[in-house]
Amino acid sequence: MEDFIFLFTDEEAKYKQIYQQIKWLIEQGRLKTNDSLPSIRRIAETLHVSRNTTLTAYEQLVAEGYIRGEGRKGYFVNEFEKVFLQEEQPSLTQKMKTNSRDVLIDFRAGAVDQQHFPLKIWRQMANQVLPLQRCYEYGDPFGEPFLKEQLVHYLLQARGVHVNEEDIIIGSSTQQMLIYLCFLLKQDFPSVILEDPGYNGAREAFKLHDFQIETLPVSENGARLEHLKHLHSRLIYVTPSHHFPYGVSMSIQQRQALIQWAKKVGGFILEDDYDGEFRYTQQPFPALASLDKSRVIYLGTFSKSFLPAIRLSYMVLPRTLVQPYKERFAHFEHNASSLHQLTMAKFMEQGEWTRHIKRMRITYKHKINALVAELDKQFGEKITILGEQSGLYLLVKVQTQCSEEQLIQNAQHYGVKVYPTSPYFLQQPSSVPIIQLGFSKLKMEEITLGVQLLRKAWITEK
Amino acid sequence: MEDFIFLFTDEEAKYKQIYQQIKWLIEQGRLKTNDSLPSIRRIAETLHVSRNTTLTAYEQLVAEGYIRGEGRKGYFVNEFEKVFLQEEQPSLTQKMKTNSRDVLIDFRAGAVDQQHFPLKIWRQMANQVLPLQRCYEYGDPFGEPFLKEQLVHYLLQARGVHVNEEDIIIGSSTQQMLIYLCFLLKQDFPSVILEDPGYNGAREAFKLHDFQIETLPVSENGARLEHLKHLHSRLIYVTPSHHFPYGVSMSIQQRQALIQWAKKVGGFILEDDYDGEFRYTQQPFPALASLDKSRVIYLGTFSKSFLPAIRLSYMVLPRTLVQPYKERFAHFEHNASSLHQLTMAKFMEQGEWTRHIKRMRITYKHKINALVAELDKQFGEKITILGEQSGLYLLVKVQTQCSEEQLIQNAQHYGVKVYPTSPYFLQQPSSVPIIQLGFSKLKMEEITLGVQLLRKAWITEK
Numbered sequence: 001m002e003d004f005i006f007l008f009t010d011e012e013a014k015y016k017q018i019y020q021q022i023k024w025l026i027e028q029g030r031l032k033t034n035d036s037l038p039s040i041r042r043i044a045e046t047l048h049v050s051r052n053t054t055l056t057a058y059e060q061l062v063a064e065g066y067i068r069g070e071g072r073k074g075y076f077v078n079e080f081e082k083v084f085l086q087e088e089q090p091s092l093t094q095k096m097k098t099n100s101r102d103v104l105i106d107f108r109a110g111a112v113d114q115q116h117f118p119l120k121i122w123r124q125m126a127n128q129v130l131p132l133q134r135c136y137e138y139g140d141p142f143g144e145p146f147l148k149e150q151l152v153h154y155l156l157q158a159r160g161v162h163v164n165e166e167d168i169i170i171g172s173s174t175q176q177m178l179i180y181l182c183f184l185l186k187q188d189f190p191s192v193i194l195e196d197p198g199y200n201g202a203r204e205a206f207k208l209h210d211f212q213i214e215t216l217p218v219s220e221n222g223a224r225l226e227h228l229k230h231l232h233s234r235l236i237y238v239t240p241s242h243h244f245p246y247g248v249s250m251s252i253q254q255r256q257a258l259i260q261w262a263k264k265v266g267g268f269i270l271e272d273d274y275d276g277e278f279r280y281t282q283q284p285f286p287a288l289a290s291l292d293k294s295r296v297i298y299l300g301t302f303s304k305s306f307l308p309a310i311r312l313s314y315m316v317l318p319r320t321l322v323q324p325y326k327e328r329f330a331h332f333e334h335n336a337s338s339l340h341q342l343t344m345a346k347f348m349e350q351g352e353w354t355r356h357i358k359r360m361r362i363t364y365k366h367k368i369n370a371l372v373a374e375l376d377k378q379f380g381e382k383i384t385i386l387g388e389q390s391g392l393y394l395l396v397k398v399q400t401q402c403s404e405e406q407l408i409q410n411a412q413h414y415g416v417k418v419y420p421t422s423p424y425f426l427q428q429p430s431s432v433p434i435i436q437l438g439f440s441k442l443k444m445e446e447i448t449l450g451v452q453l454l455r456k457a458w459i460t461e462k
Numbered sequence: 463m464e465d466f467i468f469l470f471t472d473e474e475a476k477y478k479q480i481y482q483q484i485k486w487l488i489e490q491g492r493l494k495t496n497d498s499l500p501s502i503r504r505i506a507e508t509l510h511v512s513r514n515t516t517l518t519a520y521e522q523l524v525a526e527g528y529i530r531g532e533g534r535k536g537y538f539v540n541e542f543e544k545v546f547l548q549e550e551q552p553s554l555t556q557k558m559k560t561n562s563r564d565v566l567i568d569f570r571a572g573a574v575d576q577q578h579f580p581l582k583i584w585r586q587m588a589n590q591v592l593p594l595q596r597c598y599e600y601g602d603p604f605g606e607p608f609l610k611e612q613l614v615h616y617l618l619q620a621r622g623v624h625v626n627e628e629d630i631i632i633g634s635s636t637q638q639m640l641i642y643l644c645f646l647l648k649q650d651f652p653s654v655i656l657e658d659p660g661y662n663g664a665r666e667a668f669k670l671h672d673f674q675i676e677t678l679p680v681s682e683n684g685a686r687l688e689h690l691k692h693l694h695s696r697l698i699y700v701t702p703s704h705h706f707p708y709g710v711s712m713s714i715q716q717r718q719a720l721i722q723w724a725k726k727v728g729g730f731i732l733e734d735d736y737d738g739e740f741r742y743t744q745q746p747f748p749a750l751a752s753l754d755k756s757r758v759i760y761l762g763t764f765s766k767s768f769l770p771a772i773r774l775s776y777m778v779l780p781r782t783l784v785q786p787y788k789e790r791f792a793h794f795e796h797n798a799s800s801l802h803q804l805t806m807a808k809f810m811e812q813g814e815w816t817r818h819i820k821r822m823r824i825t826y827k828h829k830i831n832a833l834v835a836e837l838d839k840q841f842g843e844k845i846t847i848l849g850e851q852s853g854l855y856l857l858v859k860v861q862t863q864c865s866e867e868q869l870i871q872n873a874q875h876y877g878v879k880v881y882p883t884s885p886y887f888l889q890q891p892s893s894v895p896i897i898q899l900g901f902s903k904l905k906m907e908e909i910t911l912g913v914q915l916l917r918k919a920w921i922t923e924k
Contacts, residue, residue: 311797331663
């Protein structure tokens with residue numbers, strides 16, 4: 001047969017490109033049953049790759065049934081019908097479909113601003129940390145002491161919480177920490193109260209452990225704590241500084257009432273303070289844990305305030321849970337990269353963390369103001385904006401006959417990706433569709449353009 | 463009162479050092495009840511720190527009850543007896559004690575060689591990866607596609623396993639992956655078979671999920687698979703390439719027998735291939751998963767072969783488990799740093815990974831040979847060496863009247879830290895003490911000195 005001639009791209013391994021090329025030729029019918037393939041040496045020569053690379057590609061094709069080796073005679077194409085319909089086919093096709101749809105503006109909430117990221121300083125510190133001996137050993141199972149020390153400082157200063165280093169556990173994400181912690185909690189607490197609507201990621205962690213779930217209704221004006229008296233659980237998961245997704249904050253009276261409740265029932269409050277740093281109208285509110293540490297399990301993360309990719313989170317346990325937790329997990333290795341832990345500690349120690357938060361608060365404030373202004377301009381009274389005082393996203397309640405799904409699809413037609421809030425609702429779905437718009441990673445002009453396109457999608461469309 | 467004058471070290475945050483200094487002065491009685499403390503401005507001036515730093519130190523002291531603020535009058539020392547015996551006191555003292563004992567040579571197994579670590583290349587690649595847009599978003603919940611692609615290549619080439627990218631799940635550690643996976647497995651498998659002796663870290667993961675545990679006896683000559691017929695479980699966790707801790711490898715006949723067993727009972731084999739790369743006498747054995755993917759859950763890690771600190775591991779699931787796993791964890795974020803995932807993928811793609819493994823195999827081979835030679839020289843027939851053909855540690859069976867604990871303590875008197883194997887044994891404790899000696903992070907001269915000291919500790923000592 002003829003030689004294959006094609007150009008390699010830099011995006012994938014060469015063996016993979018050879019593999020894909022041959023697979024494609026077979027699927028297209030350009031290579032037919034029992035056609036012989038060029039020898040490994042031949043391919044290596046014509047494509048300027050090593051024989052090993054070619055061999056790997058061929059082995060993969062053999063493994064998947066596309067071709068067969070016949071010893072010295074070489075490699076031959078198998079009958080194509082036999083090969084399929086293999087399991088991976090649909091998923092590949094699906095992938096193509098998703099990729100082909102052009103997304104111009106993505107209002108995704110789970111991302112951070114890249115433009116203002118302190119790339120140079122972080123790199124520099126990461127480079128300084130790498131030669132440290134501790135990086136070549138397993139670290140402390142509950143987190144690097146240097147980072148805990150910085151967190152003690154930070155939590156006191158920024159969140160008003162006095163903690164001891166010993167009470168801090170470092171983890172890779174809020175969900176991972178919840179999964180681990182629930183092994184302990186479920187012994188004493190068969191059920192948990194979750195906010196409705198609320199963060200589905202936490203809900204999934206509790207469901208994994210078969211907790212019974214009770215719900216606390218939350219409206220746009222805040223949690224309806226008076227409902228607590230009808231509930232039986234002694235464990236509650238809340239987002240008091242910035243309710244997810246409504247964006248309201250609990251007042252000091254509500255916070256005190258919650259602490260009183262926990263004391264009365266002898267339970268615990270899981271306080272998820274996922275983006276407490278970003279409040280645009282006042283100073284950030286002190287954490288619930290600042291009122292009474294003994295009843296609060298405090299959960300913090302660097303995912304929103306710094307970088308989701310480094311997978312770095314922490315929790316502060318009440319004194320009574322520290323020993324039981326540490327005993328239960330004494331034989332488990334730590335979950336977050338020591339390199340990232342030490343780099344972050346250095347970053348915090350040198351004041352860079354505080355500078356970063358200040359800078360980002362200003363950046364995000366500009367962005368959210370631009371988003372609100374453009375929404376007002378384009379939609380006026382046709383939408384209601386929720387949660388514009390804090391956080392990295394806001395919600396729009398749309399006065400429309402369309403369903404949430406239709407709004408999302410209409411937006412997609414205009415190249416705009418927006419997100420549903422219905423997965424956050426449990427017992428009481430919203431009567432009008434509420435759409436989530438994350439703005440953190442978008443540029444100012446993208447925000448404006450995105451909203452203009454949404455107007456076309458949602459209003460002119462009808 | 464007088465000004466504080468002291469020098470800051472670079473090792474801790476300044477606020478912490480001020481806090482510690484004042485706390486120490488109070489505890490020592492040098493600052494007495496109701497003594498006034500210098501004003502915040504005064505401290506800031508004399509110690510050349512910011513007022514904020516001083517304030518944080520003072521706030522911490524107030525929080526812990528050492529001092530009190532009296533508005534404009536300033537800060538005063540509280541009555542010391544009141545303050546305590548605080549909870550953290552004992553743990554601090556303990557810390558001091560542990561630190562003060564001099565360890566000259568540490569035969570710890572959980573570490574890697576630092577001298578030959580490709581620091582420059584890794585740094586360079588990490589720096590290249592950091593500006594990528596994906597680092598500013600949440601990554602794929604099951605791992606970065608680029609890394610999975612490299613793993614497909616690597617597993618085929620080095621471990622003989624044909625896998626699809628879709629079947630790979632990236633995690634932060636073997637234990638974390640086991641904890642997650644067991645949520646799925648325990649629905650169908652109430653019990654699990656573990657090697658005895660075996661890796662206690664895996665055992666703890668199964669215990670966390672309340673699996674019933676059956677044991678498969680393993681001797682220095684290998685697993686006693688004939689015992690399988692007496693057991694009821696359909697799930698088994700094994701270390702076939704390098705048994706932990708004995709270091710034996712399963713023969714091809716044993717591997718086939720195990721696969722046959724899994725097919726017969728309709729179960730799964732969890733293959734932990736934690737350091738399969740490091741075999742010094744022959745080529746690494748192909749993984750169990752290379753024989754039959756449908757019955758094997760393959761667990762791999764970069765902790766031994768690269769760096770424990772980056773917390774990067776992976777598992778390959780049998781086709782039948784892929785969808786159920788992905789559905790179960792669809793709403794969970796990934797656990798391993800995307801930065802590290804992408805850097806490792808680049809490292810592998812450029813052939814650096816293969817080079818690194820080759821280099822380390824030579825380095826570790828030299829080290830283990832030196833260790834074996836020195837043990838032979840110093841101890842002769844008084845010890846038996848186990849597991850010297852592969853891995854990053856070996857075992858010594860010591861002919862002695864001493865207990866394992868005594869051997870460890872005697873070694874410690876000579877500044878040598880060695881490790882027990884008793885935590886790995888379940889039903890059948892070893893009749894003679896077996897000590898674990900990790901050598902990976904030690905220099906050649908440290909290995910020699912360490913063994914010489916051990917001889918003094920264990921033989922001359924009597």
